[in-house]
Amino acid sequence: MTAKNNIYLVGMPGAGKTTVGRHLARRMQRSFVDADHEIEARTGVRIPLIFDIEGELGFRDRESRVIAELANESNLVVATGGGAVLRSENRAALKQGGTVVYLHVAPRLLFERTRLDPNRPLLQVADPMKKIEELFAERDPLYREVADIVINSVGGSINHLMKQVERELQKQCAA
Numbered sequence: 001m002t003a004k005n006n007i008y009l010v011g012m013p014g015a016g017k018t019t020v021g022r023h024l025a026r027r028m029q030r031s032f033v034d035a036d037h038e039i040e041a042r043t044g045v046r047i048p049l050i051f052d053i054e055g056e057l058g059f060r061d062r063e064s065r066v067i068a069e070l071a072n073e074s075n076l077v078v079a080t081g082g083g084a085v086l087r088s089e090n091r092a093a094l095k096q097g098g099t100v101v102y103l104h105v106a107p108r109l110l111f112e113r114t115r116l117d118p119n120r121p122l123l124q125v126a127d128p129m130k131k132i133e134e135l136f137a138e139r140d141p142l143y144r145e146v147a148d149i150v151i152n153s154v155g156g157s158i159n160h161l162m163k164q165v166e167r168e169l170q171k172q173c174a175a
Helices: 017-028 035-043 047-070 088-097 107-114 128-146 158-174
Strands: 006-010 031-034 076-079 098-105 149-153
Touching (some): 017 031, 088 128, 098 128, 107 128
Parallel strands (some): 006 098, 031 076, 098 149
């Protein structure tokens, strides 16, 4: 492991980063931080409103500041936003800050999980499935670039997914 020992969960919107992160932090007796929730707490508004007022660029600037700060802390489990990997400085901060786990989920399942969620501004379009496929094509190589561990999720229980993540983390520590 690197000097910092955080665990970062990356993946598309709807991959389960927040749910897995909460459970993982509890089991590992670490603090949990959802980067998107942290941005909302700091601004006092929901992410869709940040997108409306500042656009995606303004949101990404805020996201980069939060990720840089979290990378300087220890013993965290962090659920990143789906687009956090878009900036090279974020990918570098994640790698420097600890172990990165990519929760890989197929676009069709992501669509099923997110299609009714109004808090996902990039998916508020006429054809959200097409948008998910476009985002996936852009982001999947970046998630893989930054990931120390790739977990292929095909649905199933959160408990099963947790066990997969824990098993892979134990392998990383043993290596």
